[in-house]
Amino acid sequence: MTQKGDKAFSLAVHTAGLFVLVLLGTIIVLLFIGGLPAFRAFGPGFLVSSAWNPVTGSFGALVSVYGTVVSSVLALLMAVPLAFGVAFFLTELAPSWLRRPVGTAIELLAAVPSIIYGMWGFFVLAPAVSATVKPWLVSTLGHLPGIAGAFRAAPGDSSIFIASLVLAIMITPFIAATMRDVFLTVPVIFKESAYGLGCTPWEVMRRIVLPYTQASVVGGIMLGLGRALGETMAVTFVIGNTNRISTSIFAPGNTIASLVALEFPEAESGSLQLSSLLALGFILFVISFVVLAISRALLAQRVRA
Amino acid sequence: MTPSLSHAATLLRGAAVSAVLAAAVGTPAHAQAITGAGSTFAAPIYGAWADASKAATRITLNYQGNGSGAGQKMVTQRTVDFGGSDAPMAHDKLAAAKLLQFPAVMGAVDIAVNVPGVADGRLRLDGPTIADIYLGTITAWNDPAIVKLNPGVKLPGLAIAPVYRADGSGTTYVFTSYLSKVSPDFKSKVGADKAVSWPAGTGAKGTAGVAGAVKNTLGGIGYVESAYATPENHLATTQLRDHDGAFVRPSLASFAAAAAHADWAGAKDFAVDLNDQPGANAWPIVSATFVLVPTNPADPAKGAAVIKFFDWAFSNGDATAKSLQYVALPASVKTQVRAAWNSLAK
Numbered sequence: 001m002t003q004k005g006d007k008a009f010s011l012a013v014h015t016a017g018l019f020v021l022v023l024l025g026t027i028i029v030l031l032f033i034g035g036l037p038a039f040r041a042f043g044p045g046f047l048v049s050s051a052w053n054p055v056t057g058s059f060g061a062l063v064s065v066y067g068t069v070v071s072s073v074l075a076l077l078m079a080v081p082l083a084f085g086v087a088f089f090l091t092e093l094a095p096s097w098l099r100r101p102v103g104t105a106i107e108l109l110a111a112v113p114s115i116i117y118g119m120w121g122f123f124v125l126a127p128a129v130s131a132t133v134k135p136w137l138v139s140t141l142g143h144l145p146g147i148a149g150a151f152r153a154a155p156g157d158s159s160i161f162i163a164s165l166v167l168a169i170m171i172t173p174f175i176a177a178t179m180r181d182v183f184l185t186v187p188v189i190f191k192e193s194a195y196g197l198g199c200t201p202w203e204v205m206r207r208i209v210l211p212y213t214q215a216s217v218v219g220g221i222m223l224g225l226g227r228a229l230g231e232t233m234a235v236t237f238v239i240g241n242t243n244r245i246s247t248s249i250f251a252p253g254n255t256i257a258s259l260v261a262l263e264f265p266e267a268e269s270g271s272l273q274l275s276s277l278l279a280l281g282f283i284l285f286v287i288s289f290v291v292l293a294i295s296r297a298l299l300a301q302r303v304r305a
Numbered sequence: 306m307t308p309s310l311s312h313a314a315t316l317l318r319g320a321a322v323s324a325v326l327a328a329a330v331g332t333p334a335h336a337q338a339i340t341g342a343g344s345t346f347a348a349p350i351y352g353a354w355a356d357a358s359k360a361a362t363r364i365t366l367n368y369q370g371n372g373s374g375a376g377q378k379m380v381t382q383r384t385v386d387f388g389g390s391d392a393p394m395a396h397d398k399l400a401a402a403k404l405l406q407f408p409a410v411m412g413a414v415d416i417a418v419n420v421p422g423v424a425d426g427r428l429r430l431d432g433p434t435i436a437d438i439y440l441g442t443i444t445a446w447n448d449p450a451i452v453k454l455n456p457g458v459k460l461p462g463l464a465i466a467p468v469y470r471a472d473g474s475g476t477t478y479v480f481t482s483y484l485s486k487v488s489p490d491f492k493s494k495v496g497a498d499k500a501v502s503w504p505a506g507t508g509a510k511g512t513a514g515v516a517g518a519v520k521n522t523l524g525g526i527g528y529v530e531s532a533y534a535t536p537e538n539h540l541a542t543t544q545l546r547d548h549d550g551a552f553v554r555p556s557l558a559s560f561a562a563a564a565a566h567a568d569w570a571g572a573k574d575f576a577v578d579l580n581d582q583p584g585a586n587a588w589p590i591v592s593a594t595f596v597l598v599p600t601n602p603a604d605p606a607k608g609a610a611v612i613k614f615f616d617w618a619f620s621n622g623d624a625t626a627k628s629l630q631y632v633a634l635p636a637s638v639k640t641q642v643r644a645a646w647n648s649l650a651k
């Protein structure tokens with residue numbers, strides 16, 4: 001009886017475990033098959049073509065891949081220092097009565113639905129940034145040789161910059177929570193010893209905590225990047241949804257996830273447009289997969305060490 | 306696509322003909338459930354008609370507003386009893402899929418602007434000028450082309466920020482069809498579709514997104530379903546130059562005038578182009594939303610129920626349509642649609 005029960009249970013959990021693999025594999029394969037007509041029609045040129053014209057039936061991935069990567073990387077550049085500050089404050093500096101409320105606030109921020117961030121970004125943040133931060137950046141960084149083009153003024157509130165800003169706010173809680181958790185895994189005796197030698201909190205962070213948690217910290221950042229790459233609603237609201245590449249971060253752009261979400265419902269079945277959208281989905285899957293694989297590898301390193 | 310607010314009541318009194326048809330399609334005694342899918346634009350009115358007609362027709366409708374493309378696909382595969390589509394389907398596709406196409410209701414597209422110092426309804430534009438704005442060749446509000454259309458209006462030297470629908474949409478199809486009709490340049494460079502490759506401007510999601518972006522952006526211009534340009538939404542709309550050269554304000558009367566002048570009888574499958582119609586006071590950007598029904602329904606009782614539902618709507622649904630800001634079909638068009646149904650019943 002017991003043995004039978006054991007067998008049944010083992011079968012059930014094996015099925016559950018394998019089901020996830022099968023599910024993932026099926027999604028990838030179906031996306032690829034769906035995108036095959038587009039890959040066939042445009043060949044490798046699909047990746048480097050900046051066209052997206054449903055009227056003439058000419059499609060390419062370059063603009064949305066560019067927008068996806070640039071907005072996510074910019075978001076990381078803004079989110080990582082902020083998240084690090086939060087985690088540093090929470091683990092080393094904050095008085096114990098403050099740790100709980102701030103920690104809870106971080107977790108609540110992570111639970112805000114992305115559409116709320118999108119609407120807030122569109123109605124509040126974008127007009128405010130256009131009136132304040134943008135002119136300031138244009139008049140300062142916009143004059144630096146070499147990078148002036150990236151800060152050239154462009155009309156309108158929607159831009160890759162605003163999208164990155166909203167993304168940064170969205171992924172900060174994830175990165176901060178991961179960092180806080182791994183900072184707490186540092187054995188107290190290491191930190192106490194350093195403090196005993198007269199180290200400042202910053203020196204403890206720099207020489208003890210960060211080296212000890214390096215890989216996990218990078219893993220957490222990668223998880224944030226993964227989320228930024230796939231974010232749809234919030235980005236759609238504020239990025240401007242144009243199929244053009246501009247060197248300026250204040251110009252509108254497009255991302256894979258938002259383009260697919262916007263055009264999928266009205267794309268006719270069997271059309272090259274639908275196939276191109278599925279092909280974009282496949283490309284996004286590959287990009288996300290690479291990012292997650294790197295993060296997994298780094299986290300695994302940490303576990304072994 | 307477009308519903309319309311406004312009030313002009315006079316439009317439609319086509320109820321009389323309906324009795325004939327009710328006889329033609331028969332009246333099943335028991336309750337009948339039908340399914341439909343497609344046009345999101347038409348979903349609110351189909352839902353309202355379904356609620357209002359239930360008692361009289363004993364038909365329950367389950368309509369899924371999942372987009373015109375999906376509606377065409379699902380009715381072609383016979384997954385649903387009828388499909389809703391904002392853009393008419395091509396004649397050969399209809400024939401191949403054995404579908405009958407007829408219009409259900411109409412709507413218009415308004416042009417919304419945000420130009421400081423210019424009051425709501427004051428600005429005058431014409432199709433070629435709007436086309437040039439969306440092509441990126443007219444970039445400032447004090448461009449000579451706009452000044453010429455607006456004698457006596459003080460226009461600021463502000464950059465124009467065109468806003469378009471980023472999501473695939475019947476409204477974009479109607480708007481780009483209009484611009485392609487009046488501007489050869491637009492037709493060759495952009496063309497008409499539910500989503501196009503815009504050379505200028507930024508995209509916003511949904512009608513609400515376009516309206517919000519226009520309101521947010523000084524110098525903004527956008528196109529919205531006329532139902533959306535209500536006083537409560539504080540959108541400033543423009544006059545447009547009609548086919549005859551006069552300037553027209555958006556109103557239920559001017560939308561109806563456009564529909565009345567169109568050559569419905571001459572159009573195959575009712576796929577009539579309502580844009581830029583000749584005739585007095587005809588708003589130039591108007592369109593119908595279409596219903597697709599199988600000519601060989603797998604279940605004839607359901608096929609008949611679909612026709613019965615729309616017959617009820619044509620006879621009794623105009624007030625509901627108006628309250629939801631749609632423009633009902635002219636009586637003459639309803640008669641023609643009913644004639645098409647009769648050919649179906651045989």
